[in-house]
Amino acid sequence: MVAARGALAAWRTESRLQLPACYGAPERGVPWVTYPGLFAGGGLDVMTAALLRALPTPPVKGAILDACCGSGVIAAALRARAGAQLDIHLLDADAVALDAARANVPTAARVFLCDGWPDTASAFPKKGKPKKYEWIVSNPPVHHGQPDDF
Numbered sequence: 001m002v003a004a005r006g007a008l009a010a011w012r013t014e015s016r017l018q019l020p021a022c023y024g025a026p027e028r029g030v031p032w033v034t035y036p037g038l039f040a041g042g043g044l045d046v047m048t049a050a051l052l053r054a055l056p057t058p059p060v061k062g063a064i065l066d067a068c069c070g071s072g073v074i075a076a077a078l079r080a081r082a083g084a085q086l087d088i089h090l091l092d093a094d095a096v097a098l099d100a101a102r103a104n105v106p107t108a109a110r111v112f113l114c115d116g117w118p119d120t121a122s123a124f125p126k127k128g129k130p131k132k133y134e135w136i137v138s139n140p141p142v143h144h145g146q147p148d149d150f
Contacts, residue, residue, distance in 0.1 A: 008099060011035050017044060017073065017104075020052050023081045030080070033103040034071055035096050042071040042100055048139045052077050055137070062134035063087040063109070070094075072101030072108075074137050079105060089133075 005011055013036075016029030034042025051074070058064065058078050066075040069090040079088060088108045090101050093115035102111060 008035070008096065013042075015043075017076070019044065019073075019077050019080060020049055022053065023077045025077075025080045030076060031104075032071070033100045035100055038094075038097055038100060039070045040073075044073055045139075048073055051137075051139050058082040058086065059134045061085050061087075063089060063132065065089045065091060065133045065136045066101075067091045067136055067138040068093075068140035069101050070097045072104040074139065075101065075105045075108060078137070079107065 013034045015032050015034065017032035018029040019025040032042070039045070040048070058081055060082050064075075064078055064086060066072065066078075066088065069075055069092045072090060075088050075090055079086065084107065088105060089110040089112065090098065090105065090108050091112040091114065092098050092101065093113070095113055098111055098113055102108065
């Protein structure tokens with residue numbers, strides 16, 4: 001019998017994530033937080049790795065939205081490559097994934113818990129208008145044989 005785990009923190013796993021070499025992350029990887037049930041086990045899947053290798057150099061200033069961010073792999077890679085001046089926003093419909101993403105990308109400027117574009121004035125307190133993004137990057141989990149729900 002498995003002992004009951006009450007709080008989310010009891011399910012937390014800490015490891016290291018190895019980003020593609022072109023992102024300048026340490027050889028030993030970066031500290032990484034995951035939880036059971038996250039896409040790709042909360043790690044770097046083959047298609048996200050391919051996407052990261054194909055992306056041009058990100059802007060060093062401006063804002064990037066990591067849509068369907070999961071545990072924050074894309075955002076963390078872009079932060080490692082572009083530096084601290086990049087304004088990173090995270091968006092996901094999974095509160096547990098966002099908990100991991102907040103831990104993995106603690107410098108994220110905004111975090112949106114929603115299943116689509118947040119178009120409410122409360123999401124954008126300055127004049128109620130959305131931020132202009134230089135990039136919107138995503139590798140949403142689309143599974144063969146499962147109905148799509150975008």
